[in-house]
Amino acid sequence: MIETSSNATATPGYTLWQLVRYMLALGTWGFGGPVALVGYMYRDLVEKRVWISESDYKEGMALAQLMPGPLAAQLAIYxxxxxxxxxxGTLVGIAFVLPSFLMVVAIGAAYTAFGGIAWMQAVFYGVGAAVIGIIAMSAYKLTTKxxxxxxxLWAIFAVSAGVTVITRSEVxxxxxxxxxxxxxxxxPPRWLSRGQVNDFAAPLLAFFAMDPLDWHKLGQIGAYFAYAGSFVFGSGxxxxxxxxxxxxxDYHWLNDRQFVDAVAVAMITPGPVVITTGFIGFLVSGFWGAVVAAAATFIPCYLFTILPAPYFKKHGKRPGIVAxxxxxxxxxxxxxxGxxxxxxxxxxxxxxxxxxxLVTVAVLWRFKKLPEPVVVAVAALAGLLLYPLAHP
Structure with a gap:
């Protein structure tokens, strides 16, 4: 008999392979970033197909927000x-990530082979600028929400933004x-005044779960991206x-231009934004670099979803964890x-x-439902036109 959650029926109204096929399709055409992707899942799986109950979906969203990892990928796994x-959880997670991984590997191969050709430089000249506008609008939406x-929280926001600008990295x-x-x-946990440690457990476990000391055994790329993947909260x-x-x-694997191009690639492909690590891995060490970087990024997200899932119903709503x-x-x-x-x-x-x-910000502000890939495609065309004029 299939074990179910307290809010699910004993026999689900779908097969595992149906859900895997759905996630494979969503990973292929799901543009718009994490907020759009989790919205698609709610519309398709909760409202239309009624495969997932409202309560199970909400619990998955809460867990995805609580634990480090890209929001949409963790919700899919849950x-x-x-x-x-x-x-x-394993098969669904692989199905959701695989299409975008294959896309960034293909783009990485083209970028490596033709990166010195003017047309590709021109495309990223326009796309790189548009990406800044997209990230700015995403930051605004996340802030207001x-x-x-x-x-x-505003004070914390300001300090974190300032530290990022000053150090040029995330601390x-x-x-x-x-x-x-x-x-x-x-x-405040009860142990502060009454010697109890129950409310202290979750933040303490979260801290030690992020300890990267043993990751050096996986190799430099695997260790770094596993470490990076353990600190992605909420949005990729x-x-x-x-x-x-x-x-x-730190590692000087990419220059500034290549890094901006990597972020742009993540924006123009469907699926999770974090898949940019696969593109970076490809530029650093070819196909296997992409495999190691992507796997190392998503394995922590997978574990942070699967391992606490059985206990989340009981403890996930505690005030200490929410705070x-x-x-x-x-x-x-x-x-x-920052x-x-x-x-x-x-x-x-x-x-x-x-x-x-600036035009990207203005367009996304005015047309809030405009798909970001459309903006990126237009920016690519603009780059093809403007780059030769700026670099005669």
Missing amino acids: LGYVHYRVVG NIGKDRL IWVFLGAGALVWLLRA LAIVPFLYGGVVQ FVDGVTAAAIGAIS AVIVIGQRSITDLATAALA
Whole structure:
């Protein structure tokens, strides 16, 4: 008999392979970023097909917000887990990520082979500027949705954004410190006054789960991307400033132009934004570099979903955990906003690219339902036209 959650029926109204095929299709055509992808899942699986109950979907969303990892990928894994447990979560996760991985490998091969040709440089000249506008709008949406008028979260946001701009990288201690601060101020654990440690367990476990000391055995690429993948909270865009600090500044695997191009590739392909790590891995070490980088990025997200899933129904709504997540989310959004400035300094090189970035923001502001791939495609055409004029 299939084990089910408390809110699910004993016999699901779909097979595992039906869900796998759906996630494979969503990973192939699912443009629009994490918010759009989780919206598609709700519309198709909860409302239309009624495969997943409302309560199971909400629990999956809460877990995806709580644990580090790209939001849409973690929700997909959790929905696979609901009725088909570990096998379901594993197959669904692979199906969701595989199409975009194959796409970025193909683009990486073309980029490596033809990167020196003017037309490809021209395409990324326009796309790179548009990406800055897209990230800026995403940061705005995340800020208004998650921070609102909360003064404490705004202070954390400002500090995290400032640290990102100054250091040109993501400082993990800011994330963890923000989570701990909000947790202690808004939902102080009972052990502080009564010697109990139950409410302390989740943040403590989250801290040790992120310890990268043993990851060096996997090799330099595997270790770094596994470490990076363990600190993506809520939106895949949160990994952008973190990757910039390591890939460009610390390891010097890519230059500034290549990094912006990698972010652009993630924007023009469907599926999770975090798949940009596969493109980066390909540029660093070919196909197997892409495999190791992508696998190392998504394995932590997979484990952070599968392992706590059986216990989340009982403990996920505790005030201490909710407060910790609020603090981490505010810090992550601040880092994304700071990354707009850091990356923008590399992509906005002249009046044409500045105009493209501003027009992107204006268009996305005016036409809120306009698919981002359409914006990127137009920016690519603009790049083909403007690049020869800017670089005669």
